Amino acid sequence: MNDRTRVRLTVNGQPESVEVEPRALLADVLRDNLGLTGTHLACEHGVCGACTVLIDGEAARSCLVFAVQAEGSSVTTVEGLTPPDGLSPVQEAMRDCHGLQCGFCTPGIVVSMTAYLNDHPNPSDDDLREAMSGNLCRCTGYQGILAAARQAADRINAI
């Protein structure tokens, strides 16, 4: 169990090489080995979506992915979605619409919303409701999150 494996992957554009146990989860490697603590763990059984990251551009739950499965892939976390100055359109919309309170589920929401809007440029309100239903939030009652998804979709389209 303690036999370690070397995993090479790109995280937020940076090439990384880490030695991990085969059972190590991608989420734990991002947090513990690479110090990227923006990815949060809230259920560790793949339901809540707090740990969502992009793997080669696709949203994935990093608590359900072994780090060794990410060998050779490109991983983007919430830290990597933040522009050098200011906030991304999704982050800005979340702030404008009060889409977060305690902030714990927020990184997963930002990543999921970003991934969905990248692939679906013209979503309806029902589409957004469906798209965000895989991320649990206990503070906002989702009103601000759905409003943010709408605002972000509209702004991205206007650009």
Add this chain to the structure above:
Amino acid sequence: MSSPVAARFVGSAVHRKEDRRLLTGHGQYVADASAPRMVHAAFLRSELAKARLNSVNIEAAKSAPGVIAVFLWSDFHEKFGEAWHGMLGEQLVVPPPLAIMDVRYVGDPIALVVAETRALAEDACALIEVDYEPEQATVDYASAAADSNVVHAAWGLPSNVMVEVPFTPMSADLDETFNSVEHVVETTIVQNRYLCVPMETRGVLASWTPGLEELDLIVATQSVHETRNFFARYLGLDEGAVRVTARDVGGGFGQKMFVYREECAVVLATKLLGRPVKWIEDRLENLTSAGHSRNELGKVRMAITADGVIEAITVDHVADVGAYTPCPAVMDPTLLPGPYRIPRLGFSTQMVWTNTMGKAAYRGPWMFETTAREMAIDVAARQIGMDPAELRRKNLLSLAELPFTSPGGKLFQEITPLETLEQALGMLGYDEFRKEQAAAREQGRWLGVGICVYVEPTSMEQATLATEGATIRIESSGKVVAFLSTTSHGQSIETTMAQIIADQIGVGYDDVTVVQADTQSTPYGPGTGGSRTAVIAGGAAHDAAVAVRDKVLAIAAHMMEAAPEDLQIAEGVVAVRGTPDRSLTIKEVATQAYTNAHTLPVDVAGGLEATIRFKPKRFPTWSNAAHVCVVEIDPETFIPRILRYIVSEDCGKMINPQVVEGQIFGGVVQGLGGVLYEDFRYDTDGNPQTTTFLDYLLPTTGETPLIEIGHLESVSTTNPGGFKGMGEGGAIGAHAAVANAVGDALAHLGVNVTSTPLGPEQIFELVQASQKERA
């Protein structure tokens, strides 16, 4: 004299100060913290609800890879002192950190393993062999009082009754009233067990440094100061030797208000090991072993006249407090009449132990009074053949007839119960809805509307709760730092308090930084909970800001050779009224205050800093709201769906309307979740059945309706800002509103809804039972 400042930020939806770090992944939660030489903890927990521990064999675990230590009760025995909280009193002691001779619920911690990683600690837990002698568990709280299987038999207790208050008539003519009215309604209302479920689980990083002899705790808590005071007593240390911080906390809702036994065990581990120990709870533990909530029932009786005047209400109440209760907060029966003109009251209360996880606070911990009354009113309306809105209208208090003293001794003023009901019914178009409902029934569609009206006692006075403190300093740069006694876990406190402070000093919102949740720098506060921040912490922030502003004015007046009362401050500039060219920036005043204090008059000490404690003029500060919910139930699948959800609320003056609405949204969705989706279940042997998010279902965007909010603002006079608390209301009102909507949708089938949850399974059973009864 007119005020030297003008409000610019209070009342507006400014961007939250918290958001940038939280949106970019730079929040600082306890799981994100680390320390040199840190090791990781995991608990071995009981798999049985009630059993003697014949033996616990830890030999294999001790020699497992990476294991630093394995602790049992015997390792902690006599290593700690007093274990109580200021808010709960010395009588309510936190239970031993680990089980001693027996276990009393599934999840009861038996051993603590400390290892180099959490995974290795968990591996070692799996190697511990426990020999249990199982005993019959007590799970059903309704029958626990008479159950001969006693949860705490090992302590020599004779029964499962923790607290019993016999029936207490609060009005002399209660019996005559019930004997003389046209209608006596009697119904037993049952509210299910549902939980806080903060997205961040519990956790602590505890660091005891030998030689330094200080304890440093980073902890997911709602109260850093009470946590510090607790552990100072627990380890026999001066308070100054314990530092507790909590920069970001991922939700609490009451669950993180008090210290738990697990945190005690981790603190003892760091003390014994002399190196930092971190414990981050997993979701299974959070669902089974962090404070549980609700789970109360009451037999409600109402005496109602022929024309619908409620003359009396009584309840016989039973609450489940589990095996060890972190906070035995249950229904406040004196609040049972709520915001109604009901003149007579009586109640009994029983709190019983069961072999389940113990009860903690959850957003409106006393709220079963609202669920019981509001669900009973709908039962009454059905029984006497009156519309439930009309029955409420007839009995609700309105602003014009206040003050009013209820039979429970509550003095109501500055609230708008009838007014919020009318606003909410107007937003729905209640009369039109009734027509639409009748037409829908003709087509075989089951539509229903539910109402809940309540009054919320915010900013209560009990024990430590009456006061908060603030230290505000204008630095030599002219920027403002506010040190507050609060411990935010999502309430936007950095934002709302900065709005108040900026307005009162006359600087920009961006010029104010708020520091909180650090016992080494901030004034004492009992913790963030009980809807107290706007009123009490807001009062402290207001008064401290005014005190600092007065210093600015005194020094500026000296510098400009003007009278302080002739000065005004706006956007960081102090100017003589009517003579704007005679002005100084706050930075210039601050420079004088700090670096040329010797030039100031003898009675001006220099520096720009003030510490103020604030206590409201009266307790509590009442707020109120009316909720109206429309549901449709699918007659084939029995799945209920909320079509509209309306809240009319009155929290006085709003500091930040977006934050107010966010609190309402979140509370409402927790309340409706507890009716339609969330239900924590044990089997009859006390085995938890809903231990993942696939079994314990939280609402998602897929089920959550659009929530419509109307505001009334009757200003409170308990505090300088005119604010009222409102953080718990959404969760208080939603439960009965949704349950009543389901009840209304099923009423034409002869179903009488009196209990929750109300998922498709329960609705199916109710409809089946009603059809059988009719057949």
